Amino acid sequence: MTNLLEYGFPQELMPREDSAGAALVPARVSAVFKERWQLVTPEGERYGRLKAKEYYYEGGQDFPTTGDFVLALPAGDPASETAGDWQIVKTLPRRSFFARMDTWHAMGQAVAANMDVAFAVQSLNENFNVKRLERYLTLAWNSGARPVVLLTKADLPGDHRAMVEQAENAAGEAPVLVLSAKTGQGMEQLEPYLRPRTTAAFLGSSGVGKSSLINALTGEEVMDTGGIREDDARGRHTTTHRQLLRLPSGVLVIDTPGMRELGMWDAQAGLTAAFPDVERLLGQCRFRDCRHEQEPGCAVRAALESGELSPQRWKNYRQLAGESRASQRMKQGQPSRALAKNRRQASKYKKKFTDFT
Ligand SMILES: Nc1nc2c(ncn2[C@@H]2O[C@H](COP(=O)(O)OP(=O)(O)OP(=O)(O)O)[C@@H](O)[C@H]2O)c(=O)[nH]1
Ligand SMILES: [Mg+2]
Structure with missing residues (x-):
């Protein structure tokens, strides 16, 4: 017997023996x-x-994603049409979920659910990119999990201080850990975030070493890892689907494939948490409807001029906030021009890659 509590299933969501759903069995989605x-x-x-009745009709529930807690009916009669497959009946309330814009379907896509920690992973080589880090951090904060930045491949030669400092500035309240799966350097810093029965998701571009970290934590090759291109450190999309695993230490981890697109989906809460410095300024302009262009008494412009706010951070904030607003309009059924463009790009990707994730 597998004890679902060991897989993080919350006791309070367990079906009660005297309840109407007593025949339903708790399960966790692992892929x-x-x-x-x-x-x-x-x-x-x-x-x-x-x-079908619970999911595919109007007003159906959210499709379960990796990490979701569900209730299901065990497989029926081996002679029946659905022999061997269980029937998932209910997606239980999520305590957190990492979502991004799915440009193809013009809706939010939950990438992973019920994580306690969201690791935003970048490597200390050509992959390192503050703008992208801010994007991941916004969605990680938005997920409701605790964001932690992991800067991997610390064994690579060179002076990494500038990158670490930039990451720390972007990360704000989120801790930044510098480590190497290859040499084990700094791996002990992960320990407080990897408790038995808690769930940690590894998120970041292909090739940054997400699966390598999981292997290093396990002490075994539980996930395949792949090479990267020499010139720009891009990975080869070795991990092809999101996978929940229970490590020998009892922690649950979700490995994810590097995502090519990470559009904002309804991320205002994440923006507020990831850009407190910027949002604080927004409230200080003289005019409430200040567009932060030529208006007198603009706190943002003053901060840009004094050097308190960097132009890159402001530009990125505007970009992410714009995407988030567009996603909100989309939620209300108003398609946008930006979406049409994204969709054209997505369709190109779709033709090129079969593992569009
Ligand atoms: N030098 C060094 N190389 C590493 C380290 N961690 C991973 N690598 C290498 O980086 C490459 C990519 O590692 P993966 O673990 O497959 O990367 P990933 O993030 O899982 O990539 P996807 O599955 O494609 O999303 C492999 O060649 C690893 O050997 C590290 O700490 N130091
Ligand atoms: Mg991988």
Whole structure:
């Protein structure tokens, strides 16, 4: 018997024996494939499909994603059409979820759910990019999990101080840890974030070493890892699907493939947490509807002029806030021009890559 509590399933969400849903079995989604969900169930690993009545009709529930807690009906009669597959009946309330804009479907896509910690991973080479880090951090804060920045490959030659400092400035309240999966340097700093029964998701571009970190934590090659291009440190999309794993220490980790696109989806709370310095200034302009261009008494312009706020950070904030507003309009059913452009780009990607994630 697999104990679902060991997989982070909250006691209070367990079906009660005297409840109407007593026949339903708790499970956690460990991976999602085309219309099939890999589940950790009390009977071990099983596969499930969504019960149409609960999911595919108007007003249906959110499709489960990796890390979700669900209730399911065990596989029925082996002779029946659905033999072998469980039926997923309910997606239980999420305590956190990392979502991004799915430009193809013009909706939010939950990448991982019920994490306690969201690791935003970048490597200390050509991959390092503050703008991208701010993007990840905004969505990580928005997820409701605790964001932590991991700067990997600290064993690589060179002076990394400037990159670490830039990451610390961008990260604000989120801790920044410098480490190496290869040599083990700094790995002990992860310990407070990796407690038994808690869940940590690893998020970041392809090739930054997410799967390598998980292997280093396990002491075994539980995930495949791949090379990177020499010239720009880009990875080869080795991990192809999101996977929840339980490590020998009892912590649950979610490995994710490097995402090519990370658009904002309804991320105002994340922006407020990731850019407190900028949002504080917004409230200080003389005019409430200040556009931060030529208006007198503009606190943003004053901060840019004094050097208190860097032009890059301001520009990135505007970009992310614009995307977030566009996603809110989209939620209300108002398509935008920006979306149409994104969709054209997405369709190009779709033709080129089969693993569009
Ligand atoms: N020097 C050095 N190389 C590392 C380190 N961690 C990972 N690598 C290398 O970086 C490459 C990519 O590592 P992966 O772990 O596959 O990267 P990933 O983030 O899982 O990539 P995707 O699965 O494609 O998203 C591999 O060649 C690793 O050997 C490290 O700490 N130091
Ligand atoms: Mg990987």
